[in-house]
Amino acid sequence: MCERALGAIFLEAAWEVAENSPWIIDRFREATIAVGYTGDSVLNSVFDIVWMLAGFFIAWRMPVWVTVLTAIIFELLALWVVRDNLTLNVLMLVYPVEAIKVWQGG
Template sequence: MTWFDRLPRRAYLLIGLGLIAATAAILLAMGRVPICTCGTVKLWTSDVLSSDNSQHIADWYTPSHIIHGFLFFGLLWLVARRLPVKARAIIAILVECAWEIAENSPVIIDRYREATIALGYTGDSVINSVSDISFMLLGFFFASRAPLWLTVAIAIFFELFTGWLIRDNLALNILMLVHPLDSVRAWQGGA
């Protein structure tokens, strides 16, 4: 039995909440807005090309964050399966928090603007980033309990559905950040 196993569930909860709160504080210090500058908080926003995108609780990129949770669970099961699920969840939160901070840095925001269809992207609101982390955690815990085939089927469905509906998804997002293709950008723009 390791010290990870002896930590009470409450300790993991406090560590996770602390990481999320620290991320929110860092994002605020970076100049991110707490909520949409429109002054409202919406549960859902559907217009990918509007200034509301990435400013509210959920949007068409929410499935990507759920898939992050699926992937983090799978990877951590492969490399750290001896750790309790709660400890692996903390690692997943840490990685997602780091991504939310990086994603809202000027370097990544500029990269999104130049390499993807997100021409007017200004970064996420803090509430959107915290929601993204929460949706990742939802995906992580779903993957920890669901059969592998179901998790994979849902991930494929999310990717195909958002790819069809908004011409973007997690795979395309990664591709366009790492190695942008003019043909993909043209297709995403509706050409």
């Protein structure tokens, strides 16, 4: 289990580095409504890793269906409350959809 947790930390830290690279930051500015996006602060990135690790340990203790259902609920909640979530971020980075950009802008 420790090896998996370390692997998850490594993957999340790698994502944080990539997410804050000039290429991704420029892509966010270009493809999303985040026109003035300058990247995450160090504190934000550190707490992203901490919360990922908390989620890792919760998921480790729960049945798979609970973990999947919880992820779906959180994605839908974020979509409803702030018109943004991980799914939309990935979609807009890979294949920007103008209608989503307009919708997110309110």
